[in-house]
Amino acid sequence: MSNINEDVGKVLGQYSKDIHKEIGNTLSNIGPEDLREASIYLTEAGGKMLRPALTVLICEAVGGTFSSCIKAAAAIELIHTFSLIHDDIMDKDDMRRGKPSVHKVWGEPVAILAGDTLFSKAYELVINSKNEIDSSNPEECLNRVNRTLSTVADACVKICEGQAQDMGFEGNFDVSEEEYMEMIFKKTAALIAAATESGAIMGGANEKIVSDMYDYGKLIGLAFQIQDDYLDLVSDEDSLGKPVGSDIAEGKMTIIVVNALNRANPEDKKRILEILRMGNESGNCDQVYVDEAISLFEKYGSIQYAQNIALANVKKAKQLLEILPESEAKHTLSLVADFVLYRQN
Structure with missing residues (x-):
């Protein structure tokens, strides 16, 4: 497990320098100064850079070049950052990536504008990528740009729908498993799928490969969020950066909660709901109640159920990679799928 984390970490680090440089260049001319600083702030605060790295890896795996997709990759990261800024405002979260949230530093009006700026700059980046695409056919270049713009726009709509x-x-x-899976697809997996689809488009892949790479991104995106639900209950506070069971303490719905409510007998279901309502009303119920809920989830096998779904999604995602020719990028994409499961935070 540690080797997977280390290997993927090296790859993400390898691409992050160039992606940061591209982002810095496109945000450098924003004015006034407070808007520029607020827009740049989160892009320099760390983060895994998983989404833009996937765009580059897919592009290279289908035979494309790094220069063809670097702007699209940076655009994907700007979309992700814009969504985080707006999420923090709506959720009233004061911290992000170990630093005060954008709205805590500059206030909500400037934070909203910063998010809107990143959103707009993402589209500018994709449009400007037409000059970098490795193709001598102007019509083909324009087609790739337009398809990537459509992909990014669709993901943005889904992100908003998922947040709502x-x-x-x-x-x-009273949330069904189908409703929960639709929500996490739109809120989390859709942008990861857009990242992988964009890489395939910019790399000039055929329709079958583009479709399969979208599905690869969707599957690991769903697994990523489900693994978050799982880690919240089985990891430790140091790795998570927050108390174990914080989702329960806040009364949040997860795939584990949904499954437990479906499986529990009437008495246990009533108790789970009581604990969730305590968390929802107080924003942070006592750890003794969190531990009680975790015991009930274990009783009905709901924690393992979530892990099994994540495992199945990653297995399917890796199978989709078989359509690609052998390359270092393809091997890394397989490692990234495993990383989604074996990461600790």
Whole structure:
């Protein structure tokens, strides 16, 4: 497990320098100064850079060049950052990546504008990538740019829909597994799928490969969020950077909660709901109640159920890579799929 984390970490680090440089260049001319600083702030605060790295890896795996996709990769990261800034405002989260959230430093109006700026700059980056695509056919270059723009736009709509669904789940404990999976697809997996699809498009892949690479991104994106649900209950506070069971303490719906409520007998279901309502109303119920809920989840096998779904998704994602020719990029994409499961935070 540690080797996978180390190997993937090296790859993400390898690409992050160039992606940061591309982002820095496109944000350098924003004014006034406070808007520029607020826009740049989170892009320099760390983060795995998983999404843009996937764009580059897919592009290279289908035979494309790094220069063809670097702007699209940077655009994907700007979309992700814009969504984080707006999420923090809506969720009233004061910290992000170990630093005060953008709205805590510059206030909500500037934070909203910073998010909007990143959103707009992402589209500018994709449009400007037409000059970098490795093709002598102008029509083909324009087609790739337009398809990538459509992919990014679709992901942005889905992110908004997913956030709205997630907000609608607050205090609603009658959520089906299908509804929950749709929400996490839109809120988390859609942008990862857009990252992988964009890489395939910019690399000039055929329709079958583009479709399969979208599905690869979707599957590991779903596994990524489900693994978050799982780690919240089985990891440790140092690795998570927050107390174990914080989702329960806040009364949040997860795939584990949904499954337990479906499987529990009436008495246990009533108790799980009581604990969730305590968390929802207080924002942080006592650890003794969190531990009680975890015991009930274990009783019904719901924690393992979530892990099994993540495992199955990663297995399917790796199978989709078989369509690609052998390359270092393909091998790394397989490692990234495993990394989604074996990461500790």
